[in-house]
Every structure is written in structure tokens, then in C-alpha cells.
Amino acid sequence: MDELNCRAIRQGSAAGDVLKSPVAIGFFGHVDPATGTVLEPGHPLLGQSIAGRVLAFPHAKGSTVGSYVLYALRKNGVAPAAMLLEECETIVAVGAIIADIPTFDHIDLSKLADGDRVIVAGGRVLRDEPLATPKLASVEHREAQISGI
Amino acid sequence: MNLTGEERALLDGADGPGIARAMEILVALGQVFDAPRMVPVLNAQISGISFKNIGQSGLDFLADWADLGARVQVPAYMNPGGVDRELWEDLGISQEFADKQFRVVSTLERMGVTPFLSCTPYHGLTGPEPGQHLAWSESSAVIYANSVLGARTNREGGPSALAAAIAGRTPAYGLHTDAGRLACLRARVKVKNLRDISQFGALGYLAGQRAGSRVVLFENLALPGNQAKRTWALKSLGSAMAAAGAVGLFHIAGMTPEARDPNHLPLAPDAEYIEIDDLEPAYAALGGRSAGEVDLVFIGCPHLSRGELQLLIEALRGRVVKTRLFLTSSQIVRAWARETGALDELFEMGVRLLADTCVVVAPLAEMNIRSVATNSAKAAVYIPSHHGIPVFLGTLDQCLTAAETGQWTS
Numbered sequence: 001m002d003e004l005n006c007r008a009i010r011q012g013s014a015a016g017d018v019l020k021s022p023v024a025i026g027f028f029g030h031v032d033p034a035t036g037t038v039l040e041p042g043h044p045l046l047g048q049s050i051a052g053r054v055l056a057f058p059h060a061k062g063s064t065v066g067s068y069v070l071y072a073l074r075k076n077g078v079a080p081a082a083m084l085l086e087e088c089e090t091i092v093a094v095g096a097i098i099a100d101i102p103t104f105d106h107i108d109l110s111k112l113a114d115g116d117r118v119i120v121a122g123g124r125v126l127r128d129e130p131l132a133t134p135k136l137a138s139v140e141h142r143e144a145q146i147s148g149i
Numbered sequence: 150m151n152l153t154g155e156e157r158a159l160l161d162g163a164d165g166p167g168i169a170r171a172m173e174i175l176v177a178l179g180q181v182f183d184a185p186r187m188v189p190v191l192n193a194q195i196s197g198i199s200f201k202n203i204g205q206s207g208l209d210f211l212a213d214w215a216d217l218g219a220r221v222q223v224p225a226y227m228n229p230g231g232v233d234r235e236l237w238e239d240l241g242i243s244q245e246f247a248d249k250q251f252r253v254v255s256t257l258e259r260m261g262v263t264p265f266l267s268c269t270p271y272h273g274l275t276g277p278e279p280g281q282h283l284a285w286s287e288s289s290a291v292i293y294a295n296s297v298l299g300a301r302t303n304r305e306g307g308p309s310a311l312a313a314a315i316a317g318r319t320p321a322y323g324l325h326t327d328a329g330r331l332a333c334l335r336a337r338v339k340v341k342n343l344r345d346i347s348q349f350g351a352l353g354y355l356a357g358q359r360a361g362s363r364v365v366l367f368e369n370l371a372l373p374g375n376q377a378k379r380t381w382a383l384k385s386l387g388s389a390m391a392a393a394g395a396v397g398l399f400h401i402a403g404m405t406p407e408a409r410d411p412n413h414l415p416l417a418p419d420a421e422y423i424e425i426d427d428l429e430p431a432y433a434a435l436g437g438r439s440a441g442e443v444d445l446v447f448i449g450c451p452h453l454s455r456g457e458l459q460l461l462i463e464a465l466r467g468r469v470v471k472t473r474l475f476l477t478s479s480q481i482v483r484a485w486a487r488e489t490g491a492l493d494e495l496f497e498m499g500v501r502l503l504a505d506t507c508v509v510v511a512p513l514a515e516m517n518i519r520s521v522a523t524n525s526a527k528a529a530v531y532i533p534s535h536h537g538i539p540v541f542l543g544t545l546d547q548c549l550t551a552a553e554t555g556q557w558t559s
Contacts, residue, residue, distance in 0.1 A: 009177055033206050064306035065203055072206030093177045094308045098170070098210060105181075 004107055004125040009088050011123050012102035016081035018116040019053035020109065021045050026062030027069040027091065036078035051078035054118040056109055060091040070095030082120050084112065150179040150320070151186050159316065167219025171315035178309055179320030188321040191277055191300075192224040193314035194270050194285035195262055197307025199231040199510035200249040208253055210308075215259045222317035225310075226265035226274070227257055228287045229452070229477075229507040234266075236503060241516045262314065266505035267479035269384070269452040271298060279406050282325055284313030288397075289388035289451045289527060295398040297383050299406030301325045304397045324364075324397050330407065331417040332366035332400055334359060339426035343371065345544040349382040350526030351431035353389030359423055362395040366416055368402045377456025384451045389526035435529035435542035438559045443522045443541065446552040447508045449477035450525035455485055458502075462491055464545055470499040473518070474552045480504045509535060522551045 021044055025031070030040035036051035051073070060066055070092075073079040079101055083092060088105035096103035102120045112118070117128040152160065160172040175187065197203045203211075232242050232250045254264050267273075268287045271294060277283055279299030285291045286305040294300040303323045305313065313319040323329045336356050343349060356365055372379045390396040400408035400415055407415050432438055448461060453476060461476065476495070478486075483504045486492040495502050508521060509531045521532050522541040529542040541557040551557050 007180075009181060063202070064308075065197060065207060067306065067308055068197075068203055068207040068210050071210045075209065088181050090178060090181075090306050090309060093181045094174055094306060097173045097177050098308065 002111070002127045004084075004111060004127060006084070006104040006125050007106045008123045009093055009103040009105055010096040010101060012082075012100065013121040014054070014081040014102045015117070015119045016052055016054040018056050018112050018114055018118055019045065019048065019050060020112055020114050021055070021057040023057075024059050024061040025055075025057045027060060027066030027095070028063040030062065031069055031073070033069050033072035034076055034078070036073055036080075049078070050080045052081050054082045054084060054120075055080040056084040056107070056112045058086045058109065059089055062091075064091055064094075066091040067095035067098060070099040070101065074099035074101065082118065084109070084118070084125065150176060150184055152176070153187075156187055156318070165218045167214060167217040168315055170214065170217060171219065171312035174309060174312040175316055175318070175320055179322065182320065182322040184320035184322035186321055187318040188282045188325055189318050190223055190284045190313050191281045192226070192283060193221070193310045194226050194228065194283070194287055194290055195257065195307055195310050195314065196228040196286035198228045198253060198257070198266070200246065200253050201231045201510055201512050203253065203307070207307075208249065208256065211253065211256045211260075214311075215256050219260050219315050221261040221314040223314055225262045225314035226267075226270045227254065227262055228268055229266050229510060230254060230505060231511050233503045233506050236501070240503075242512060243515055246512055246515060260311075260315070262311070265479065267452050268507065269454070269479060272452070272454045273479060273481040282319065282321075284310045284319045286310035288391035289384065291397050292387035292391045292399065293384060293451075295324055295330075296387055296400065296405055301330075302397075304391070304395065330364060330398060331415050333363040333417045333420050334365045335368065335416060335420045335422045336365055337368045337422070337424045338370045339424050340428055343382075344373070345524070345546075346378070346381050346385045347524040347526065347542060347544050348428055350385040350389040350524070351428040351435075351542070352425060353386040354393045354431040354435065354526045354530070355425055355428065356399075357390035357393030357396050360390065360394045360396050362397075365390065365396060365399040366402060366408065366414060366420070367399060370401050370404075372401075372404070377454065377460055380454060381457045381460070385525065385527075388451050389530070392527040392530040431526065432542055435526060436533075436540045437542040439539070439541065440556070440558050441539060441541070442520060443472055443551045443555055443557050444520045445508070445518045445522070446472055446474045446548050447477070447521050447523045447525070447528060448545070448548060449475070449503075450507060450509060450523065450528040452507070453478040453482060455482055458482060458486060458491065461545075462494065464549060465495075465498055465500065468498070468549055468553055470552045472552050472555050474500045475508060476500060476502045477507050478502060478504055508532065513538065522548050522557055524548050
């Protein structure tokens with residue numbers, strides 16, 4: 001189990017599988033508050049649900065109303081389990097507090113892949129081996145680790 | 150972040166869960182932006198009022214916070230909402246939307262926020278004084294308070310400004326600090342004879358795009374001599390910068406409070422230098438050089454002052470208005486217009502003076518508005534993206550001519 005360097009924005013305990021976005025996420029207008037599904041045309045996560053996932057993304061974009069969308073996701077039971085970012089800004093910081101979502105930034109996203117199991121507790125972020133059948137990229141990554149590259 | 154004993158107690162819930170939540174938000178923001186401490190605020194200005202923008206998610210959040218017992222500790226003022234409280238039925242807005250809008254307003258009133266419903270709290274309220282700390286969230290008001298009045302506020306979001314009002318303080322980072330107020334972009338204005346209000350908006354649009362979130366220092370920028378027109382030019386310039394970029398403060402060399410002394414300009418050592426010599430790209434980007442039918446002419450973004458309204462009435466005399474023509478302002482200015490007879494004069498010309506609202510945040514589709522002409526670059530930035538309809542940016546004369554003909558010709 002690896003520990004990731006991070007800064008806590010909102011502490012808390014959670015566990016879930018990583019859903020990673022290589023680009024910024026706009027919550028207002030781009031994430032359905034009822035289901036947690038990403039709606040933004042052309043977005044790499046289009047059609048996927050962020051509900052219950054450990055959402056890893058560089059930073060948020062768009063309207064500050066995005067904080068309220070995170071609150072609605074929580075009330076509707078479809079909030080992410082945790083959020084991991086490179087750089088937190090106002091939208092996510094406020095949203096994390098009001099929606100009570102454990103949130104950490106200054107995360108090196110290159111150390112995370114879709115499906116990685118992540119546990120957050122006591123202000124720490126831990127990455128476990130994936131539970132699901134790993135995708136090809138993850139296998140290569142683990143082989144690289146085994147051979148010590 | 151260093152908290153006082155009192156702040157620590159508030160965070161831990163000594164005064165109840167409403168203020169504890171406010172402190173949680175402020176401490177998180179303070180951490181994100183490396184604020185060393187909190188600073189007391191004189192007052193707060195709260196955006197995110199229109200139900201069209203915040204929706205049910207926002208209304209639920211505000212109601213839950215009010216239920217926790219949250220009440221403001223310092224005066225706090227609402228930004229415009231989606232309806233004119235007196236005229237909404239006339240304007241074709243549905244009962245359903247109006248009811249939701251009134252619920253947003255009454256929920257905030259329950260927390261002690263004043264239903265000022267204007268984006269220009271600096272018209273009609275006293276203060277702020279230079280150097281005073283605020284928590285304002287309407288971007289055009291933020292930049293006016295910082296730049297023209299010399300007060301200090303960051304570009305807050307609706308929830309963070311409300312949190313500051315409830316806690317009476319805000320984290321001291323960014324534009325609250327001396328270092329955060331130095332210009333990192335120096336813009337020399339090489340356009341001559343800026344006369345029309347829309348030109349100041351066009352200049353602000355171009356400077357804002359280049360600036361991103363940086364503080365800007367303008368050099369060689371002359372403003373109109375007439376006091377009302379001068380204020381209008383500053384509002385137009387700043388609001389466009391705040392819409393095209395994320396600018397919260399500009400200085401004008403030799404003029405604004407922190408740049409009066411030309412030998413001590415507030416410049417960061419590594420400031421970038423640019424020149425702006427052509428406003429055409431702004432008019433072209435904001436629909437000013439296209440042609441089409443005009444449904445609505447909209448003047449009053451940001452909200453008009455009394456002096457601006459007088460200038461408009463003079464410009465309207467002798468014209469026969471054919472399209473819808475909306476002017477927007479605060480209830481204070483409309484009450485004044487009613488007393489002086491100006492409201493009746495406007496009504497007879499077919500012009501509506503709206504209060505509490507703004508064309509940017511109103512439900513235009515419900516009002517059957519399909520295209521807008523305006524002299525406000527800020528409005529021209531937001532109307533196409535918020536409403537999906539075309540906009541035409543032009544001079545006041547072009548706009549009022551379009552109101553007579555129903556056509557935009559470039």
C-alpha cells in the first residue's frame with residue numbers, strides 16, 4: 001500500500017475505486033445532480049457516474065455554482081466518496097465543506113489509475129492494489145514495479 | 150492558519166452549527182490560499198441570487214443553512230435576482246419561476262441578508278472607505294470597490310461571501326494584502342478619444358483577456374470629464390475586465406486611489422508590458438460587427454446610477470422606441486425616478502426601468518427575448534453563453550437607434 005503526498009482540504013474517512021479525469025471538471029451544468037453522471041459533451045468522463053468513486057482530477061472549472069452541485073450530489077446520495085486534486089480552488093474547497101466530501105490536493109495524479117482502490121483516513125491518502133481485473137495499463141505499471149524499473 | 154481563541158471556539162461550535170459551518174468554509178479557503186489569519190469585514194455582498202443560476206440545489210443549501218440558525222453578523226446585501234418584484238407578471242415571467250425566486254430571497258432574509266438586489270452596492274449605501282476589508286462576490290462590484298474606492302475584497306463566490314457575513318470575517322489573502330495589489334500587467338492605452346461607454350467596456354474586455362487573474366495598471370488612459378459619465382466609464386471598464394478575465398483590481402496611473410502618484414506606481418517588479426491600440430477585436434467578438442433583428446435593447450449592466458439615468462433620458466428624448474428597451478437599476482434609483490417624474494416619462498416613451506434584476510440573470514426564454522443589443526461588454530460576454538441567443542455590442546447611440554428600427558446594422 002502506497003501513501004500519496006497531499007494536503008487535506010476536508011478530512012474524513014472513505015474508500016472507493018478511482019475514477020480519473022485527465023482534464024478539469026465543471027460541476028455546474030456538466031454533472032447531473034440527480035445521478036452523478038458527467039454530461040459535458042467531449043469530456044473524457046462523459047456518461048460515467050462519479051457517485052461513490054474516488055474522483056481524481058487536476059482542478060475544477062466553470063461557475064462557482066458548482067459548489068452547490070456537490071451539495072446536491074450529497075443530498076441525493078450520489079456524491080463522490082472522496083476527491084483528489086492537483087490544485088484545489090474555491091469551487092471544490094467550498095463544495096467539499098458543505099457536502100462533507102473528504103478532499104485532498106497537491107496529489108501527483110500520475111500515481112493513480114482508473115480502478116485503483118484508495119482509502120482516506122486520518123488525513124492520509126493510501127493507494128491499495130486494484131480489486132477489479134486491472135486494465136492493460138495497470139498491468140504494465142505493476143510489471144514495471146516488479147522488475148524494479 | 151492562525152486562529153484566535155474566539156475563532157477556534159466558533160469553529161468548534163460554541164455559537165451553534167450555522168456559524169461553525171461558515172468558519173469551516175473560511176478556514177478551508179484560508180488553507181487553500183495560504184492566508185496567515187482572518188480579517189474582520191465591514192460588510193458583505195452576496196451573489197448567486199437568481200434561481201435561474203443556483204437552481205434547486207442552491208435553494209436547498211441556503212434553506213438548510215438558515216435552518217442551522219445561521220445569521221449574518223455584519224450588513225450583507227443581495228445581488229440581483231431573476232425577477233423584478235413589482236413588474237414580473239408584466240414581463241411574462243411564470244408564477245413558478247417567480248415563486249422559486251421569492252423563496253431564495255426570503256430564505257436569505259431569514260439569515261438577515263438585505264434584499265438590496267443590485268450589483269451596485271456602492272450607489273446608495275455609505276462607504277466603503279479606502280483600506281476597509283469587504284467580502285463581495287458580484288465580480289463587477291468587487292473590481293469597482295478595489296479599484297475605484299480603494300477598499301479590499303477578493304472575488305468571493307456566493308457561499309464564501311455569505312460565510313464571511315455570518316462569521317463577520319474572511320481569510321486575509323490575495324487582494325486583502327499589499328503584495329496582492331501590485332499590478333503584474335502594465336497596459337498602455339494607445340487608442341485615442343475614448344468617448345462612448347461601450348469603448349471602455351471594449352478596452353476592459355481586451356485587457357481582461359490578456360490579464361487572466363492578474364492585477365492591471367493602465368497608463369495613458371483618459372476618462373470623460375463629466376462626473377456621471379466618468380463613473381459609468383469606470384463601471385463599464387471594470388465589469389468587462391472581470392467578465393473577460395478573472396480580474397479583481399485595476400489601477401489607472403495618475404488617477405485611482407493607489408496609483409495617484411506617478412513616481413510610486415503599484416507595479417510588481419516583473420510586470421508584463423502590453424499595448425492596446427485597437428478596440429475593433431472586442432466589438433467583433435461581441436457581435437457588434439454583425440447584423441440582424443433586435444428584440445431587446447438593454448442598458449444598465451452594471452445597474453444605472455441616478456446620474457447615468459439622467460444621461461440616458463437626455464439621449465432618449467425625441468426618439469420613438471419600437472423594440473423593447475429595458476434599463477436596469479436598483480430600487481433606490483427607481484424610487485428617485487418615480488419621485489422626479491422620470492419614471493412616467495420613460496414609460497410614455499415605451500421604456501421600462503427594471504429593478505431587482507438584470508437581463509444576464511433573468512429567464513429570457515420565458516420573456517420571449519431572442520436577441521439583445523447592449524452597450525455593456527460584460528452583458529455581451531454573458532448573454533450568448535447564459536441564454537444561447539445573439540448579442541450586439543455597440544455605442545449608446547447605436548443601441549438607441551436599434552431600439553427605433555429593430556435592426557442592428559454594423
